[in-house]
Amino acid sequence: MTRTFTPAGPGRDTVQLWFCPNDGLDEAIGSLLAGHWLDEHEHETARRFLFARDRRQYLVAHCLVRRVLALETGTPESEATIWRTSRGRPFLRPLPAGSPADVPGLDFNLSHSRGYNVVASARGRRVGVDVECLDRSAARGFGPIVESFAPEERAYLATLEAGGERDRATLRLWTLKEAYAKARGLGLGLPFDSFAFELDDEQGVLGFRPPADDTADRWTFAELRPRPKVLVSLAVDRSESTAPRRLLLHDGFPWSRTSPCEVALPARTPQYV
Numbered sequence: 001m002t003r004t005f006t007p008a009g010p011g012r013d014t015v016q017l018w019f020c021p022n023d024g025l026d027e028a029i030g031s032l033l034a035g036h037w038l039d040e041h042e043h044e045t046a047r048r049f050l051f052a053r054d055r056r057q058y059l060v061a062h063c064l065v066r067r068v069l070a071l072e073t074g075t076p077e078s079e080a081t082i083w084r085t086s087r088g089r090p091f092l093r094p095l096p097a098g099s100p101a102d103v104p105g106l107d108f109n110l111s112h113s114r115g116y117n118v119v120a121s122a123r124g125r126r127v128g129v130d131v132e133c134l135d136r137s138a139a140r141g142f143g144p145i146v147e148s149f150a151p152e153e154r155a156y157l158a159t160l161e162a163g164g165e166r167d168r169a170t171l172r173l174w175t176l177k178e179a180y181a182k183a184r185g186l187g188l189g190l191p192f193d194s195f196a197f198e199l200d201d202e203q204g205v206l207g208f209r210p211p212a213d214d215t216a217d218r219w220t221f222a223e224l225r226p227r228p229k230v231l232v233s234l235a236v237d238r239s240e241s242t243a244p245r246r247l248l249l250h251d252g253f254p255w256s257r258t259s260p261c262e263v264a265l266p267a268r269t270p271q272y273v
């Protein structure tokens, strides 16, 4: 069954972020929704988790994706057909042109980590997103992460005081790199030392050295803190040099189209470094 209305979503100049902690979706309701909404691949993946907390994270994240797609396309959550590229990037199966639920160029990307989930969505441009907790350093060392960075990023980190300041900058770089690699659809298949960011505490991303097959002026990057210790980085394709103008942040499980909060997007293009 397909709903008969045409989805009234935001325009191509708008990027949306849908942030939802696990506790934004009641556990019993989440299990019920997952039972109805998720497809066989998602059920099979959920069954393979050894720990209940990891399964719960996966179920909330995937209910969130399907809810966002339903709001964006007007198609019921269980009817979205999600395909994956050979590198694992999920995308919505294209529908025949003219079908009521067809939203040409709709792109989305999911990230989930330690109780937090975020989906980015946009029309006519690629998006990539990554979420990490700033206290992650307490649980794991950053050594292997930093070793994967570009030389100029490692040199920058070495100038920072060990501990809080350096850990925060490391996670900022890491989430930006993941967001970019995920927007490209390459994930960890893209060597993290083949591109570099230059950061500023106040102004976010100042510079970007892209990999050899890309250009810096194609991208807008944004960093958000939806919770004091939660860092979200977003990479948005400027698509034929039209920059995205608006970023809307939804907080909590999106049961309805409640008013999101508008977040400023950096207007400038990151300079080559």
Ligand SMILES: CC(C)(COP(=O)(O)OP(=O)(O)OC[C@H]1O[C@@H](n2cnc3c(N)ncnc32)[C@H](O)[C@@H]1OP(=O)(O)O)[C@@H](O)C(=O)NCCC(=O)NCCS
Binding pocket: 058, 061, 086, 087, 088, 089, 090, 109, 110, 111, 112, 113, 129, 130, 131, 178, 181, 182, 183, 184, 185, 186, 187, 188, 189
């Ligand atoms: C994508 C990747 C960087 C995720 O890193 P992560 O920080 O551990 O996890 P995140 O929560 O931020 O993102 C995971 C989500 O990204 C999405 N994703 C998976 N592969 C992706 C890709 N290549 N590009 C963009 N997004 C991807 C998925 O929605 C995934 O969640 P799901 O598995 O629950 O559906 C990493 O898993 C990766 O590189 N995967 C690709 C592996 C690969 O190249 N496989 C080749 C095919 S065999």
